[in-house]
Amino acid sequence: MNSVFDIINVPLGYLFRGIYTFVGSYGWTIILFTIIIKLILVPLNIKQQKSMKKTQAIQPRLMKLQEKYGQDKEKLSQETMKLYQEAGVNPMGGCLPMLIQFPIIIALYNIIRKPMSYVMMLSKEVIGIINERLGGVEPIDQIGLAKSMGGSMDKLSDVVSESALINFDFFGFDLSVTPTFNFIMQNWQYALIPILAGLTTYLVSVVSTKISGTGANPDAAGSMKTMNTIFPFMTAWFAITLPAGLGLYWTISNLFQIGQMFVLNKVLKVEVPTILSEDEKHFRERKKKKK
Helix, strand or coil: CCCCCHHHHHHHHHHHHHHHHHHCCHHHHHHHHHHHHHHHCHHHHHHHHHHHHHHHHCHHHHHHHHHHHCCCHHHHHHHHHHHHHHHCCCCCCCCHHHHHHHHHHHHHHHHHHCHHHHCCCCCHHHHHHHHHHCCCCCCCCHHHHHHHHHHHHHHHCCCCCHHHCCCCEECCEECCCCCCHHHHHHCHHHHHHHHHHHHHHHHHHHHHHHHHCHHHCHHHHHHHHHHHHHHHHHHHHHHHHCCHHHHHHHHHHHHHHHHHHHHHHHHCCCCCCCCCCHHHHHHHHHHHHHC
16 A cells, blocks of 8 residues: 555545446546446435525524624524524534545545556556656656557567556547646647636536525625635636546536536425524413413
8 A cells, every 4th residue: 555545546446447447438437437426425415405405494594693693793603503403404514525525536636647556557566667668757657657658568568468558538638638827828628627627616606505595694695605706716726737637527526416406406305393583482482371
């Protein structure tokens, strides 16, 4: 094991390699890999969406608390947490799927950055031999080395089979390259990758805000507006500074999530306990005593 991240890198690498062996296309492998990962995370996403729908259901009560305790932040925080508890809402419930995706993104980055280790399943020794025979550059650039192997199999036939080679082309896009600004200036079509990654990230935020109803809360709306602005630009920036395959992953992942949110919003039904304000409770108690 080369690092602690291999705990997730290696099994996902085997999954990635298995899909690639089956479909024979690097781009379609990323797409199918993304869909499989998203399907595995569906139970967590269902929990997240239920939390969002419950939050939407109690928005009128949250706004009343905002009006009543807007000047007393400590009291507002206490009453808000009390309301969450009574309604069975976990304010952090929507964060878990997002947090789980971070190690997956890191693993996919490692898989794409080191295709010879995690996709071709070659040992460090074999990679070292191949690197030495093809020029001996240090540190080893596995992406560049993997791409150059195709034209040098006469030197490598004794250490690796031709069936292990990877074709990074996907509809004219080389998914192994990093679409930097300089690269895009000469290959404008690669601008689609960061643009789509950023745009779909924005759409995820918009749909999520609409479903959760946080846009109705002025304070929450301000925070969401900030995140809706920052996250898409962050994603687009990462898509420019990392291999294009990751940009494809983000785009497909976002599109899947948008579709999933629409479907779950239609299908999922959540029950929120009837929550009475202190005035309403007092009124009902008085009514009971009169009876």
